[in-house]
Amino acid sequence: MIKKHGGVTEEAKKEYQYWAKHATILTGGEAAYCQIDDQGRIFRAVSMAWPNSTKAPDRYFLPLIHPITNRECPVPSKGWRNPPETMAQLMNQGLIVFGKDETTQPTRKYFLDENEDENLTSIIPFGGSDTSLLEEMGIPFDNPKPIAFADTILRSITKTNDTVLDFFAGSGTTAHAVMKLNAEDGGNRRCISVQLPEPTPEGSAAREARFETIADISRERIRRAGKKILEDEAGKLDGRAEGLDVGFRAYRLVDTNFAKWKADSGLSEDELVGLFADLADSADDHARPEALLTEVLLKLGFSLTEKIETVEVAGLSVFSVADGLVLAYLDEHTQPTLDQLRALVCEEPARLVVLEDAFQGNDELKTNLVQECRTRNVDLWTA
Template sequence: MSEEVHETPSATPNFQTELAAQLAELMPEVIADGKVDVEKFKELLDGDATDSSERFGLFWPGKKRALRAAQEPTTATLRPDVDNSKDWDTTKNVFIEGDNLEVLKILQKHYHAKIKMIYIDPPYNTGNDFVYPDNYKEGLDTYLEWTRQLNEEGKNLSTNADTEGRYHSNWLNMMYPRLKLARNLLTPEGVIAISIDDNEAPRLRQLCDEVFGEANFVAQVVTQANKGGRDYLPLAQTHEYVLIYARRYSDAGIYELPKIDNSLRFQDGLGRYECRELRNRNPRFNRANRPNLFYPFYVDPNNVDSNGYASVSLELDDRHTLEVYPHNSQGNDSCWRWGTTKAGQNIVQGDPDASQIVAKAVRTGGWNVYEKNRRSTQKAKTIWDETEVRTEAGTREVRQLFGKSMFDHPKPVDLIKKIIALATRPDADDIVLDFFAGSGSTGHAVLAANADDSGNRRWIQVQLPEPTTEASEARRSGLETLSAVARARLSLACYKLDSELASQTIDTGFRAFLLADTSFSKWKVSSDVDRTELEQHLFDLRVSSSSDDALADDLLTEILLKQGYSLTEKIAPVVVAGLNLRTVGEGVVHAYLDEHVKPTLEQLRAVVDEDPARLIVLEDAFQGDDQLKTNLAQLCKSKGIEVWTA
């Protein structure tokens, strides 16, 4: 019967085991007695392996433990928080309150290779920033421990002073496992962008080189965060950075940005355009090494339009009589950017609108040849100094929503919108993840981007319930945690868009979830439990495997997550033969989760007759009746239905 009844996994994937399985598939000879033979592995790699005693890399105290923290599975779950949600039944957006290390593990099952863009604004490690602690034994304990604000020794965990001796190491230990897990979530075309300042920028660059691969570095953008500068420093610092890496550089979806500088100054019957010189201005290219790109155009100097441009031809005729070769500013032979074939395709005699090559006289004498460039987009540059990307813009946006200043130094919506435009498409259902959500700027930016272009982008935000300070406006307004501030901001932004976009259908809702311990007692035991505790745990399982206070929707959410379903599945109650069930999707999954009411075989037969693709039954619902369970398995097998227990 074990082959006919599937058991829901108790924890998130074990990445060490999965990696070993992938190695076994790729190189079976490196597996001996179920373990990886490291020496054999090095032998196969031979010249591609580095000398471990002498190699370049980023090393710090605690790095191995930080890696284990990323690989350690978790039994934690997410519980629906419907009261703090908006448009629960229809939205595809998600807000999660909890420690992002645990949440990233939970997201692995469904969202692996499904996130198109990640943007994070992690703690900058200035000495006063909160740095997430990790005890590397059980991640959920870390989260619960931190919410009490004290560690096991009673030491405050809210700062990372540089006097502690492991100032940079503490920050790296926090970032490393989170970035390792984040990489798994990116699509092959996916991109991650990270805001950072000078405190940790050098180490973050090295860390990302290791996690994402040096070859997948895209850019380090300089942003003007503060025009006036921080004048308490020897030089008034005005900048921060956005570090951008691709999941796979060769496949990266990096898009051009709309032109906003009015550069399309001219217009004809085909639309607006700018004139771009056709001569190749790169001094490395010239007639000597690009002879096929050195040829003459012939200009009609007697017929010039209102903008001073004349038609050209590749052949001398009675109108086009003036010969023009490519020469640089010193008068030496240069070359064109296009060959004669492409040039000929872009010249249409007698139709000035269709002809995409023109010439114009220059003040120094002679003529230049130009391409009509109609592109309305351009590559993003690596310095962003627009007013809209400065921190003051983010502060103003939050103040306008709340009517008061609720958060210090929020990232501007337009800064994140610019990154969103770089890495996502409006019609692709791209998912944007931010696991250091702060005040919710990224979710707000996705909403704003969708409003601008009627996009279908979705967002997932994760934020620790970091307490707001006693004297803050947020605390005085009843918002005791930063996650509460973010939820309130997102709600206000959603309702504001609802009022502004009465006729536009974009997703202005979100489902809220809370990180929580598992609702299944059988899954709570850890691998290092002592024998006495394990025996007691096994005895307790004879009574019940699920928590008595767990709601059906809590149980179903946990089961679906661990089976690989998304956080936005459409779930509805349904009654079949007197049994209260939940359906997932369009009846694709039926779930019976009432441990107190044992179903009869006839009732289960009626459920099977509904013909779902998968049937989930709480183990406790069988109340120890193995025959009933076996009969259900046979019914489902005859109909081709997967049956799962939890």
């Protein structure tokens, strides 16, 4: 248009502004860049008002003088966003937009060529919450974030194989949105949801529904959301429901179940004396094998998302990690025979993990296992 009108004329500016506001190929954010300055740069005018709920310091109320009428322009009710020094720099750089006269509050130029990589507008207009949806799902939670809002963010900033981290999971909206989006576009996004076990208020609907903590709500929301997504997708013709992964693992941050690792946890001298007196047992007698496996894998440098299966080898129930890369026997109450341990070694995992307590003090059994592992070039790791 500039070329058409032979320069940055008023006619070129008006024609571009009309086109930008009516072009169907532009999004709302793109259409906002509907002005051209005297240098031919496309920009939008943004407010320079103080953004916080309280008023700005007194010096942020210095009025700007209109360049034509030489009169003071209106100052925002809470002051300017920037101090007088910055406002003076903006003025010298020609970055402030004035109206026809002093009755219009000045704004700032925001150039398109400096913001072409932005994925989201600064304001996403979502109001309300998903209270009715959660009520339908049987999840009591006050003012849950709308899935539509989370969906907008995810579609704008994630690729199909990204991992999304939500440090304040709340009712589990983000995880729900991730699973829903994967179902729609065939993506394989993963979501890590973190939530402190904050107690639900006494007498609240959540407590009456037997949700003791907010974390309990998060887990159950994710569980029910996955079930709902599978049901919704099952009715579609493309048959994608069978391949959808809506499963998840839940972990709690707790102290170690292994006595030898507690020695590194900053215990006092008296506590350490008592600890080493009990080192005959390597693991907590009440710890579930799954909890022991989680600690072992973290110690070995594996992620919490590894493929884990329970398999039976020679009558022993063992964990197979990463398609047999690691085999772990973590039953501290049942002592295996040498033939059973040989069978584990014959599977030729890269690493064999056996709970120290499983030997029940039988040093000969442990020594024989070490020799079997050396023969098959299997790395033995006792926990």
